[in-house]
Amino acid sequence: MAKKTVNTAPSQDAMGVAVAPPKHSEWRRFARIFFGRKLYLIGFIIVVILILTAIFAPLIARYDPVTNDLPNKLQGPSTEHWLGTDQLGRDIYSRIVWGTQISMEIGFAAVFSSALVGILMGLAAAYFGGIVFAIIMRITDALMALPGIILVLLIAGLGGRGIGVVIFALAFGNIAGMARMMCGQALSVKQNDYVMAARSIGMSNWRIMWAQIFPNAFPPLIVGLTMGIGGVVLGEAGLSYLGIGVPAPAPSWGGMVMDGQGYLLQNPIISLAPGVAIMLLVFGFNMVGDGIRDAIDPRLRGVL
Amino acid sequence: MTAYIIRRIFIGLIILLLVTMLVFLFVRLLPGDPLMVFMGNYSPSSTINTMTAAEHDALMHKYGLDRPIWIQYGDWLNQVLHGNLGKSLRIGQPISELIGERIGRTAYIGVIIFFITTFGGILAGVYCALRRGTWIDNTITTIANIGMTVPVFWFGVLLIYVFGYKLGWLPFFGWRDPWEDFGYSCLYLIMPVASVALGGIAGMARLVRSCMLEVMRTDYVRTAWAKGLSERVIVVRHQLKNAMIPVVTALGGTLGMILGGSIFIENVFSIPGMGRLMTAAIFDYDYQIVQASALIFGGIIIFSNLIVDIAWGWLDPRIRLA
Numbered sequence: 334m335a336k337k338t339v340n341t342a343p344s345q346d347a348m349g350v351a352v353a354p355p356k357h358s359e360w361r362r363f364a365r366i367f368f369g370r371k372l373y374l375i376g377f378i379i380v381v382i383l384i385l386t387a388i389f390a391p392l393i394a395r396y397d398p399v400t401n402d403l404p405n406k407l408q409g410p411s412t413e414h415w416l417g418t419d420q421l422g423r424d425i426y427s428r429i430v431w432g433t434q435i436s437m438e439i440g441f442a443a444v445f446s447s448a449l450v451g452i453l454m455g456l457a458a459a460y461f462g463g464i465v466f467a468i469i470m471r472i473t474d475a476l477m478a479l480p481g482i483i484l485v486l487l488i489a490g491l492g493g494r495g496i497g498v499v500i501f502a503l504a505f506g507n508i509a510g511m512a513r514m515m516c517g518q519a520l521s522v523k524q525n526d527y528v529m530a531a532r533s534i535g536m537s538n539w540r541i542m543w544a545q546i547f548p549n550a551f552p553p554l555i556v557g558l559t560m561g562i563g564g565v566v567l568g569e570a571g572l573s574y575l576g577i578g579v580p581a582p583a584p585s586w587g588g589m590v591m592d593g594q595g596y597l598l599q600n601p602i603i604s605l606a607p608g609v610a611i612m613l614l615v616f617g618f619n620m621v622g623d624g625i626r627d628a629i630d631p632r633l634r635g636v637l
Numbered sequence: 638m639t640a641y642i643i644r645r646i647f648i649g650l651i652i653l654l655l656v657t658m659l660v661f662l663f664v665r666l667l668p669g670d671p672l673m674v675f676m677g678n679y680s681p682s683s684t685i686n687t688m689t690a691a692e693h694d695a696l697m698h699k700y701g702l703d704r705p706i707w708i709q710y711g712d713w714l715n716q717v718l719h720g721n722l723g724k725s726l727r728i729g730q731p732i733s734e735l736i737g738e739r740i741g742r743t744a745y746i747g748v749i750i751f752f753i754t755t756f757g758g759i760l761a762g763v764y765c766a767l768r769r770g771t772w773i774d775n776t777i778t779t780i781a782n783i784g785m786t787v788p789v790f791w792f793g794v795l796l797i798y799v800f801g802y803k804l805g806w807l808p809f810f811g812w813r814d815p816w817e818d819f820g821y822s823c824l825y826l827i828m829p830v831a832s833v834a835l836g837g838i839a840g841m842a843r844l845v846r847s848c849m850l851e852v853m854r855t856d857y858v859r860t861a862w863a864k865g866l867s868e869r870v871i872v873v874r875h876q877l878k879n880a881m882i883p884v885v886t887a888l889g890g891t892l893g894m895i896l897g898g899s900i901f902i903e904n905v906f907s908i909p910g911m912g913r914l915m916t917a918a919i920f921d922y923d924y925q926i927v928q929a930s931a932l933i934f935g936g937i938i939i940f941s942n943l944i945v946d947i948a949w950g951w952l953d954p955r956i957r958l959a
Contacts, residue, residue: 471648471651471652471655474652474655475656475658476659478652478653478938478939478942479660479931479934479935479938480893480894480896480897480938482897482901483896483897483900486916486919487919487927487931488663488667490920491663491668491922491924492668493667493668567786567788570788570790570791571788571901575900575901575916577919587788590790590791590794591790593794594794594797594905598802601798604791604794604798605798607791608788608795611791612786612787612788612791615785616783619785619786
């Protein structure tokens with residue numbers, strides 16, 4: 334692994350901010366650790382492939398995912414239908430490819446929106462402390478007292494059917510965790526002298542929060558965000574399995590597992606293949622998250 | 638310690654109150670008409686109405702749904718405090734009866750999964766940490782990494798396919814109460830328990846392993862070795878006891894995962910428990926049942942977190958003063 338690193342060009346740090354030419358590029362150190370372990374590399378490749386699949390689904394899928402073809406229902410794998418067809422004659426391979434797009438959309442949208450709200454709550458709680466801290470923490474306690482899936486189930490189940498509701502429900506289920514994580518990080522960053530310095534020169538609360546605390550508290554959160562995508566996709570699959578997620582006939586992985594459960598004897602692939610796709614996605618994002626954690630937190634390097 | 642426990646109980650009660658508010662608000666503020674129960678299954682886009690506006694208003698009035706939401710909340714809370722969870726609009730049966738019939742099953746399965754997860758996870762994690770880097774450690778760690786990604790419901794379906802259809806060893810789905818026919822009931826228990834326990838053991842094993850490795854690098858463990866203590870004493874008294882502190886904290890989360898998992902396995906295997914009651918109620922828009930069951934799930938978690946907090950204070954005296 335030891336490479337001759339002669340790096341003199343100006344480079345960028347993980348936040349994309351230009352930094353003075355360092356002796357050892359921070360970015361290169363990150364890449365060395367991140368790509369240095371086979372599992373992380375595999376996870377990274379899986380994630381890249383799945384993202385490309387989601388973007389280019391119309392090109393990769395071989396059939397329309399929602400058009401029925403009853404004469405060809407419940408077929409086994411063949412050169413025509415690589416993974417066979419489901420109970421309505423739809424091509425399972427094409428449905429899984431399109432399902433990647435749906436899962437990714439929901440995953441990114443829910444994690445992004447929950448991060449937005451959670452970060453605001455966490456920052457406010459950590460920065461202002463006192464009563465603001467107490468109120469926000471008790472709210473997160475209450476949100477976390479309901480097992481995540483039950484909260485999501487409540488909102489998605491009673492909020493009506495549609496992808497928007499699913500995203501809202503999953504995002505809501507994630508907010509408390511995000512706020513907690515942000516708060517924890519921000520509390521430790523707040524202790525630094527440069528925060529006190531910023532206050533002493535009369536910087537506004539808002540600017541201290543965003544310009545001083547946030548950029549320094551954020552990197553560890555990237556780990557949580559990455560793993561959050563896997564968690565959200567699992568949650569979406571669960572909702573769709575229960576029939577309160579993405580409405581039929583849209584191809585969602587969880588819905589496909591449910592569809593196929595009644596046809597396990599005729600064609601088990603209907604149920605089993607989408608589960609493998611879910612696992613690949615979650616595994617990929619978990620590994621990327623692990624890799625980022627190892628690379629940015631030297632304390633944990635090599636322990637896990 | 639007493640002051641610490643009292644403070645924890647007080648915070649627990651506040652959280653429980655917040656949970657009742659959250660649940661009530663969610664159920665009432667989300668779109669959807671609670672009277673849909675009388676019009677068949679809930680469907681937000683449905684334009685078919687089987688009653689006139691006047692009949693609708695009369696029913697709203699009869700169930701007190703036309704009053705301001707805070708008054709409704711106050712009434713409900715008052716009822717709940719008196720041990721009355723209300724009546725199901727759809728089935729017409731008192732909810733405490735409905736829940737009473739089912740909660741035993743969910744608790745029975747949950748407790749079994751909890752013990753299997755905890756002991757299995759701790760054993761696997763400690764073993765991996767002590768034999769770090771060997772092929773057994775690598776195998777178990779890899780399995781755990783994969784096990785964490787397996788969706789509970791999918792694993793249930795896979796088990797049904799393999800052990801139900803292909804091998805024919807176990808019944809596909811259904812349930813027998815253990816107090817009726819214990820031996821027979823165990824057959825129905827294996828697959829649901831395995832579905833949830835896989836992910837649970839995987840997560841627990843990973844956590845225990847990393848906590849153990851953390852502790853193994855500390856100075857007091859090195860001192861213990863230098864003193865010439867036996868490996869057994871070091872592992873059990875020095876390492877395990879200290880590694881358990883974060884693990885105990887995680888137990889609350891484990892319980893949440895088990896309760897969440899019960900919703901899935903009860904649907905996959907058609908087990909008449911709390912999870913199935915709740916999902917069915919969500920489909921039927923039987924809001925009274927939804928409120929009551931969410932409250933019970935929340936209450937269980939809050940109570941167990943309280944126990945965890947107390948156990949934590951007992952394990953680590955520094956916590957009590959925080």
